[in-house]
Amino acid sequence: MATDxxxxxxxxxxxxxxxxxxxxxxxxxxxxxxxxxFRGPIWSFVGMADEIAKPGDYQTTYIGDTPVIVLxxxxxxMQVIVNRCAHRGNLVCIAKEGHAEELTCVYHNWxxxxxxxxxxxxxxxGVGKQGGMPDDFNREEHGMQxxxxxxxxxxxxxxxxxxxxxxxxxLGEEMVENIDRVVGRGMVLLxxxxxxxxxNWKLYMENVRDSYHASILHMFQATFRINRLSMKGGIKLSxxxxxxxxxxxxxxxxxEAEYDSKKLxxxxxxxxxxxxxxxxxxxxxxxxxxxAIQSVYPNFVVQQISNxxxxxxxxxxxxxxxxxxxxxxxxxxxxEEKRKIRIKQSNMIGPGGVISMEDGVVGGWIQRxxxxxxxxxxxxxxxxxGIEPSAEGRATEVSIRGFWQGYRDCMGV
Amino acid sequence: MHGGLIVDGSISAPGDVRQLISDLIIEYAxxxxxxxxxxxxxxxxxxxxxxxxxRENHDKGRVVGIMDCxxxxxLQDRILALRxxxxxxxxxxxxxxxxxxxxxxxxxxxxxxxxFLVVRTMQEGDMAVFCTGKYIDEIVVxxxxxxxxxxxxxxxxxxxxxxxxxPI
Numbered sequence: 001m002a003t004d005x006x007x008x009x010x011x012x013x014x015x016x017x018x019x020x021x022x023x024x025x026x027x028x029x030x031x032x033x034x035x036x037x038f039r040g041p042i043w044s045f046v047g048m049a050d051e052i053a054k055p056g057d058y059q060t061t062y063i064g065d066t067p068v069i070v071l072x073x074x075x076x077x078m079q080v081i082v083n084r085c086a087h088r089g090n091l092v093c094i095a096k097e098g099h100a101e102e103l104t105c106v107y108h109n110w111x112x113x114x115x116x117x118x119x120x121x122x123x124x125x126g127v128g129k130q131g132g133m134p135d136d137f138n139r140e141e142h143g144m145q146x147x148x149x150x151x152x153x154x155x156x157x158x159x160x161x162x163x164x165x166x167x168x169x170x171l172g173e174e175m176v177e178n179i180d181r182v183v184g185r186g187m188v189l190l191x192x193x194x195x196x197x198x199x200n201w202k203l204y205m206e207n208v209r210d211s212y213h214a215s216i217l218h219m220f221q222a223t224f225r226i227n228r229l230s231m232k233g234g235i236k237l238s239x240x241x242x243x244x245x246x247x248x249x250x251x252x253x254x255x256e257a258e259y260d261s262k263k264l265x266x267x268x269x270x271x272x273x274x275x276x277x278x279x280x281x282x283x284x285x286x287x288x289x290x291x292a293i294q295s296v297y298p299n300f301v302v303q304q305i306s307n308x309x310x311x312x313x314x315x316x317x318x319x320x321x322x323x324x325x326x327x328x329x330x331x332x333x334x335x336e337e338k339r340k341i342r343i344k345q346s347n348m349i350g351p352g353g354v355i356s357m358e359d360g361v362v363g364g365w366i367q368r369x370x371x372x373x374x375x376x377x378x379x380x381x382x383x384x385x386g387i388e389p390s391a392e393g394r395a396t397e398v399s400i401r402g403f404w405q406g407y408r409d410c411m412g413v
Numbered sequence: 414m415h416g417g418l419i420v421d422g423s424i425s426a427p428g429d430v431r432q433l434i435s436d437l438i439i440e441y442a443x444x445x446x447x448x449x450x451x452x453x454x455x456x457x458x459x460x461x462x463x464x465x466x467x468r469e470n471h472d473k474g475r476v477v478g479i480m481d482c483x484x485x486x487x488l489q490d491r492i493l494a495l496r497x498x499x500x501x502x503x504x505x506x507x508x509x510x511x512x513x514x515x516x517x518x519x520x521x522x523x524x525x526x527x528x529f530l531v532v533r534t535m536q537e538g539d540m541a542v543f544c545t546g547k548y549i550d551e552i553v554v555x556x557x558x559x560x561x562x563x564x565x566x567x568x569x570x571x572x573x574x575x576x577x578x579x580p581i
Contacts, residue, residue, distance in 0.1 A: 189475065190475055190476055190477040191466070191470045191475045191476065191477025191478060192469070192470065192475075192571070193467055193470070193478075193479060193571055193572075193573065194571050194572045194573070195572070195573055195575070195576070196572050196573070196574050196575070197575060198575065217500060218500075219497075219498040219499070219500065220494055220498045220499065222498075223494070223497050223498035224494075224498070271493065271497060273486070273490050274485075274486030274487070274489040274490050274493075275484045275485075275486025275487045275489075275490055277484075278487060278490065323572070328477045339476075340483075342477075343476055343477055343481055343483075344481065344483065346477045346478075346481060347480060347481055347482075347487070350479055350573075351479060351573035351575070351576050351577050352465065352479040352480045352573070352576065352577040352578070354490075354491070354494045354498070354499065357499060357501065357576040357577070357578060358499065358500045358501070358576070360575045360576040361500070361501055361502060361575055361576055364575065365502075
C-alpha cells in the first residue's frame with residue numbers, strides 16, 4: 001500500500017542544502033506528507049488547554065489536513081479524537097468550539113462518549129423487528145479514532161504515532177526550556193486570527209526558520225533605524241535539526257536603555273516614528289532575550305518578539321495553499337500597563353504586522369516564480385551545507401536545513 | 414421614527430448631524446480608495462484610536478486585533494511604513510459603505526455603525542472580496558465638522574488573505 005516515495009521525487013545532491021522545487025506543488029507528495037509527516041512520528045500542536053477548560057468543552061482543529069476534536073472528557077482529561085463518524089465518515093462536531101456531554105453524529109444519530117467509544121446506534125435493533133444492524137455488530141469495534149495526547153505548559157499536543165518519543169523527550173531539553181520561559185508562566189489569550197497564504201505550507205515554515213532574510217526583506221526596522229545590530233544572537237537546533245530557536249539577547253539593561261533613547265533615528269533622513277512607543281517595551285526576561293523564534297517540527301511556532309508573545313500553527317490546505325493560525329497572548333501577572341504594551345507591539349506581527357506582513361506574501365511569489373521549473377532546485381547553503389548549529393544567527397540558513405533533515409527523515413527521501 | 418419596527422439600538426439624530434456623519438464616512442472611504450492615504454489621519458481627532466479586529470475577538474471582548482493604533486502618531490507611522498518600508502504587491506481597494514445608523518449620543522459625540530464591503534484589486538487584475546464587516550465609530554460633531562474619535566473595524570471573517578497594509 002505504501003508508495004515508494006523515491007518514484008515520486010529525486011532529491012538533488014548536496015544533502016539538505018538543495019531543495020527540489022517539485023515538492024512545493026506536487027499533489028502526490030502532498031498526500032505522502034499527510035501520511036508520513038502529519039500522521040508520522042511527530043507531535044502536533046492542537047490548542048490551548050485553558051481554552052478547553054471545563055469537562056465537555058471542545059474545539060475543532062486540524063492535524064495536517066485531518067479534522068480533529070480537542071476536548072476535555074467528563075473526568076477532566078484532555079482527549080484528541082479524529083472528527084469523523086465511524087459510520088459514514090461525517091464530521092461529528094461542526095462548530096469551531098462548544099460544549100457537549102457526548103458526541104452525536106447528526107447524520108444517523110450514532111452516539112459516542114467523550115473518549116470516542118460508540119455508545120448507541122439509531123434503530124440499531126431495527127424498526128418493528130425489521131432492519132437494524134447485524135447480530136454480530138460489535139460497538140467496541142466502531143469507535144471514533146482516538147489519538148495519543150499530551151499537555152505541556154498549557155499546550156495540547158497529539159500524535160497518530162505509536163512510536164514517537166514522549167513529548168518533552170521528543171522536543172529535547174533546550175526546546176522545552178524556551179517553551180517554559182515563554183509559555184510557562186501561564187497564558188492569557190489576547191486575540192486570535194488567521195492569515196491565508198497562496199503557497200505551500202513548507203515555504204512558510206522555511207521562512208520562519210530563515211534568519212538570513214529578517215533584516216533584508218523586512219525594512220520596517222531599517223527604515224526607522226530600530227535594529228539592534230550590536231546584540232548577541234544565535235541559533236539553537238535540536239538533535240537531528242528538527243526544531244529550532246533563533247534568538248537575540250541584550251546583555252544589560254543599559255543596552256536596552258541606549259536603544260530606547262538613541263537609536264530611534266531613521267536610516268534615511270526624515271524617517272522617524274511619530275509615535276515611537278510602538279517599539280518601546282520592558283525587559284521581560286532576566287536572561288535578556290529580546291527575540292526568540294522557535295519552531296517545533298513541522299509546523300508550530302512559539303514567538304517572543306520583544307514583549308509580543310504568540311503561538312502560530314501553519315495548516316496545509318492543499319499543495320499550494322496554507323493557513324497560518326495565530327494565538328496572541330499575555331501572562332496572568334501582566335499589569336494593565338504591560339497589557340497595553342503587548343497590544344501596541346502586536347502591530348508588528350500578524351497579517352497586518354509592520355514587520356511580519358511580508359512573510360505572508362513572499363511564499364506566494366516563490367510559488368509563482370517556480371511554477372514551470374519543477375525539475376530545478378533551490379539553494380540553501382548560507383553558512384554551510386549541514387545542520388551544525390551556528391553562533392552567528394544572521395548569515396546562516398542552518399535552521400532551514402534542519403527542517404529539511406526532519407523532512408527527509410520522515411518522508412524517506 | 415422607525416414606523417413601529419423593532420430595531421436594536423437606533424436613535425434619532427438631527428438631519429444636519431446625520432449629513433455630517435455620512436459625509437465623513439463617505440469621504441474617508443474615497444480617500445483610501447483614491448490612494449490619498451496621507452490625508453487618512455485628517456479624518457481623526459488629535460486624540461484618537463483605530464483598530465481592525467475580527468468579529469470573534471470583538472464579540473469575546475478580546476483586545477488584540479490586526480492593527481491597533483492608539484494615537485494619531487501611530488496612524489501616521491502606518492502610512493509612512495506603507496510608503497517607505499513595507500514590501501507588498503501593489504493593489505487598490507474599493508469600499509462600498511452603506512447602512513449607517515446612529516446608536517448613541519452623549520453631547521456632541523455620536524456612536525455610529527456602518528456596514529462595509531472592500532473589494533481588493535491586484536495589479537495584474539485579480540479582484541476578490543477582501544473584507545466585509547462593520548465600522549463601529551465614535552464621531553464628534555462640532556459646528557460644521559465631524560471627526561472620528563475612535564473607529565473600530567470589525568471584520569466578519571477571522572481570515573485575512575495574504576496581508577493587510579492599506580487601512581480599511
